[in-house]
Structure formats: C-alpha cells, structure tokens
Amino acid sequence: MQVTASAHRVHLFSPLSSPALSLPSAKHCRCRNRNAAATTVRMGLREDGPSVAVVGVTGAVGQEFLRVLSDRNFPYRNIRLLASRRSAGKRLTFEDREYTIEELRPESFEGIDIALFSAGGSISKEFGPVAVERGSIVVDNSSAFRMVPEVPLVIPEVNPEAMAHIKLKGRSGKGALIANPNCSTIICLMAATPLHRHAKVVRMVVSTYQAASGAGAAAMEELLQQTHEVLDGKQPTCKIFNQQYAFNLFSHNAAVLSNGYNEEEMKLVKETRKIWNDMDVKVTATCIRVPVMRAHAESVNLQFEKPLDEDTARCILEGAAGVAVIDDRESNHFPTPLDVSNKDDVAVGRIRQDLSQDGNLGLDIFVCGDQIRKGAALNAIQIAEKLL
Numbered sequence: 001m002q003v004t005a006s007a008h009r010v011h012l013f014s015p016l017s018s019p020a021l022s023l024p025s026a027k028h029c030r031c032r033n034r035n036a037a038a039t040t041v042r043m044g045l046r047e048d049g050p051s052v053a054v055v056g057v058t059g060a061v062g063q064e065f066l067r068v069l070s071d072r073n074f075p076y077r078n079i080r081l082l083a084s085r086r087s088a089g090k091r092l093t094f095e096d097r098e099y100t101i102e103e104l105r106p107e108s109f110e111g112i113d114i115a116l117f118s119a120g121g122s123i124s125k126e127f128g129p130v131a132v133e134r135g136s137i138v139v140d141n142s143s144a145f146r147m148v149p150e151v152p153l154v155i156p157e158v159n160p161e162a163m164a165h166i167k168l169k170g171r172s173g174k175g176a177l178i179a180n181p182n183c184s185t186i187i188c189l190m191a192a193t194p195l196h197r198h199a200k201v202v203r204m205v206v207s208t209y210q211a212a213s214g215a216g217a218a219a220m221e222e223l224l225q226q227t228h229e230v231l232d233g234k235q236p237t238c239k240i241f242n243q244q245y246a247f248n249l250f251s252h253n254a255a256v257l258s259n260g261y262n263e264e265e266m267k268l269v270k271e272t273r274k275i276w277n278d279m280d281v282k283v284t285a286t287c288i289r290v291p292v293m294r295a296h297a298e299s300v301n302l303q304f305e306k307p308l309d310e311d312t313a314r315c316i317l318e319g320a321a322g323v324a325v326i327d328d329r330e331s332n333h334f335p336t337p338l339d340v341s342n343k344d345d346v347a348v349g350r351i352r353q354d355l356s357q358d359g360n361l362g363l364d365i366f367v368c369g370d371q372i373r374k375g376a377a378l379n380a381i382q383i384a385e386k387l388l
C-alpha cells in the first residue's frame, strides 16, 4: 500500500474532489430546497480542538477519513495515525505536516478524544473497548457493535437524537462507542427516510449493485488488475473474491447464513429497524457485487402506510439534506456511480409510482452513493462533528 504524499491533495484512489453534487434546479417543485451544502467547520489544526486518532489510516476508508477531515476543516489539536505493524514507521503528510504511522496498541488511545476506527471488526472488538476505557469516543465503521442495544447506530441526517447523550470527556462526558451503519444501509436510508417520515414505510425491497471499493483497497486493485488481464487475453488473478470480477457480477461475498440471506443483506434488514426505531418495518434485500470501482447503486421499492404520489415524493427528496435528485426522464439521465464518486450527496432518481400497488401506496426509486465517503468516512466525521 502506497502512502500518499499529501493525503488531502494526492489521494490514493480519487485525486479530484468536489463534494457537493451540482444539479439542475427543480423544475416542478415548490418546496424550499433545504439541501444546503454540508456543514463546514472552518477551524483545522487548533489548540482547542479534540485530539483525534485514525485507526486503519492506510485503508480505503482510512485514507478517505483524512480527506474528509481536511475538506471539512475538522478541528483537531493533534492527530495520531494508526495501522498495523506492516505500515508502522511509514511517513505520511497530512495538511502539510509529516506524521509517522504508528502500530495500533492499547497505549495509542492515551489522551485521544475521538477515535475513528476502520480496521475491520476484529480490531474494533479488541481495541474499541480499550479506547473507551481511556476516555475516547470511538466512531466505529465495522459491524462489531452496530447491533449492541446501548450503542447508538447513527446517520446524522436521520437519527442524530440517538447520540444526544454522548459528550466528549472535556465536556463532562466519558468514553463511548458510536457505530456507523453499513454503507448500503446509509445510502438506502438517506433516500428512504424522508419518504418514511412523510408516509411511513411498511415494507422495503432493496436490490444492490455494489462497487469494489466496498471490499477495501485490495479489491479495487484486483478489479483493475483483472480488467487488464482479461483485455490482454490472460487468466485473471482471483485472490479477494475467488472468482472473476472483471466483466462479471456475483452475489455479495459476505457469508451466507442458514436462512439463505447473506450477512450484507441481513445488515440492511436489522440496521434499518434499529435506525428507524421500528421493529415492525419489513425489509428484504438482495446484494450483488458489480465491477464498478467506487460507489454503490441500489434499487429500492417502498410500500407505504399512507398514500404518497411521485411528485410529492420528488419534492420531499429535493428538499432533503444530503440528497440530490437526478431524475431526467426526457434525456434518460438518472444517478450513476460515476455521478456520485467522491461526492457527499446521495443521488436519487427513477422516482415513480409502483404500478403493482394500488392507491399511491408504493414507489420505486434508484439510489447511488459513494460508500467510502457518505457510506463510511463522511458519515463518521459528521457524527464526530456533532460532538464538538
């Protein structure tokens, strides 16, 4: 893994960044557009900022953490960059200062106020509680703690109230865990929640088209390598997924459970119930890996308790924070993974009445979101911003 010369300028996967989606203005909507640019905290390195640690800094999400922290001028007194023994000692420049990547150890969390974790579930399980014991607030990207009842599972635009009781140590709080939902869940609920608030979703059917980046930096490298190999007429190297990924698609690589669903699909089911605090909502999902480098797409079918017509739905989505509507039927332009790559907003289109449901009780939508950004790093840093 190559460490970037300047994490905010020469990013490992995405050299260009323009976080807010630029979209045509709403033609038919009379609602006020509340989709303001993401909150910016313009402070950066400063004495009164929290002390921050990034765990898994060399990974796909870890690199994005640095970029988002920098893009949003997140205030920090100091920052500790942590990874495995393999990366320890490597140098990394962040915001024009050089840092040495340190090996993750229990002592790494001494004096740390906010620890952003993205090094996998087993690392979170081992070191998350250690960090909490030392007074850090851990924002964890893995699935280790998501379904623990007392751990808030938060999308700031959806359920910020779930973490309202958590305060930084310096503000009479103490160490705590906050879980970042699964990337597919975040992208889906960013679009479905504004509609749910209006008409109450009773059933949701999700079909995903998930990018390589969701499986980390090595999977992205393998997709690139396989693409070259196939085009050169060579046998593709299959290490990460054990099957050809380039020019192919397959059921998500998560473990398949005894009920026939895979773990990724069950995350959508269980996390939606927890985030919406609605144990009755019916959710089913089919998760597919597609050979897209970055950003997930999801087809979402919604059934409502109360009628909701498509014009009202479009209007609601145009006014939703963190959501951009791309729904141009005339030119057949709808959200694509490329539209949302390196962007903060989740894009929604194909907004239409579900013909199979009577009485305006069903809608189909198509959602795309950058799952390394809003599906992981950005969501976690928005959570951290709520602690400031």
Ligand SMILES: NC(=O)c1ccc[n+]([C@@H]2O[C@H](COP(=O)([O-])OP(=O)(O)OC[C@H]3O[C@@H](n4cnc5c(N)ncnc54)[C@H](OP(=O)(O)O)[C@@H]3O)[C@@H](O)[C@H]2O)c1
Binding pocket: 001, 055, 056, 057, 058, 059, 060, 061, 062, 082, 083, 084, 085, 086, 087, 088, 104, 117, 118, 119, 120, 121, 123, 141, 142, 143, 182, 183, 213, 214, 215, 216, 217, 218, 371, 372, 375, 376
């Ligand atoms: N990719 C996504 O879109 C996404 C979205 C949501 C959540 N997540 C979650 O975020 C986590 C990381 O995903 P990723 O895609 O960024 O993976 P990745 O690219 O494979 O990166 C893994 C990171 O974990 C570090 N690591 C591995 N073993 C370690 C150890 N023993 N001690 C300390 N650090 C260790 C690696 O450091 P070295 O380089 O030193 O090995 C690297 O920085 C996973 O839990 C994943 O489920 C990922």
